[in-house]
Amino acid sequence: MGLTEEEKEKIIKDSLPFIKYTAYRLAWRLTPQLTVEDLISVGIVGLLDALQRFEQGRVKLNTFVKFRIKGAMLDELRAMEWMPISIKKKIGLIKKAHLKLERELGRQPEDEEVAESLKISLDEYYSILQNANVTASLRFENFNGKNGEDEVNLAECIPDPNAGNPLEIFEEKNRKELLACLIDELPEKEKLIFSLYYWDEMTMKEIGNVLNLTEGRVCQVHSQTLIRLKGKLSSKEKQADRL
Numbered sequence: 001m002g003l004t005e006e007e008k009e010k011i012i013k014d015s016l017p018f019i020k021y022t023a024y025r026l027a028w029r030l031t032p033q034l035t036v037e038d039l040i041s042v043g044i045v046g047l048l049d050a051l052q053r054f055e056q057g058r059v060k061l062n063t064f065v066k067f068r069i070k071g072a073m074l075d076e077l078r079a080m081e082w083m084p085i086s087i088k089k090k091i092g093l094i095k096k097a098h099l100k101l102e103r104e105l106g107r108q109p110e111d112e113e114v115a116e117s118l119k120i121s122l123d124e125y126y127s128i129l130q131n132a133n134v135t136a137s138l139r140f141e142n143f144n145g146k147n148g149e150d151e152v153n154l155a156e157c158i159p160d161p162n163a164g165n166p167l168e169i170f171e172e173k174n175r176k177e178l179l180a181c182l183i184d185e186l187p188e189k190e191k192l193i194f195s196l197y198y199w200d201e202m203t204m205k206e207i208g209n210v211l212n213l214t215e216g217r218v219c220q221v222h223s224q225t226l227i228r229l230k231g232k233l234s235s236k237e238k239q240a241d242r243l
Helices: 005-023 035-055 061-080 085-105 111-117 122-135 141-142 165-184 188-199 202-209 215-242
Strands: none
Touching: 005 035, 005 061, 035 061, 035 085, 085 111, 085 122, 085 215, 111 122, 165 188, 165 215, 188 202, 188 215, 202 215
């Protein structure tokens, strides 16, 4: 039995705060072609689509609705994302420079040191990081080895006859433990930004207010840290494979 019109109206009204919250939560990934209002509109379309597709008894309505809302926004962001090959190459060079300087100095290199090693200005360095933050799909969830990006994982809400085998579960556990160790080694400011963003679910602007930094600077630190973490994780896994 489907939902009545009254039930749908109530769900739409109750879901609006979540739609706005999710849109602002994803705002740091906006491309120049999109605004927060665009994401809100897309979220509403996703909600209406969810109400059309929902089938009683398969999954919880609230879970399904949230999944479709955020999924619609992410689909829109992916459709608008772009990254020129030249930017990808520059991001790769920054990642390698970070790892090289960290080995040589025995500590996390400063932004000025990385820029100097690449023979570029500090402004250009920050510009590259800002481009990565806006256009690249650099997300904390990339480190889980899967393609899922949603906080509400629909697959976890229904029985899965093809659950991972013990080896896959063991490898995933090791990967998470390794990432946790790498995060623990980050400088205090970067750890705090990660904690506020991923655990306390604050926006980049809110974090900037707490740390007395500009929103752009918080985005730069966030992107820079993700690049470095991803490079370290890849390096550690390659070392483990050779053992």
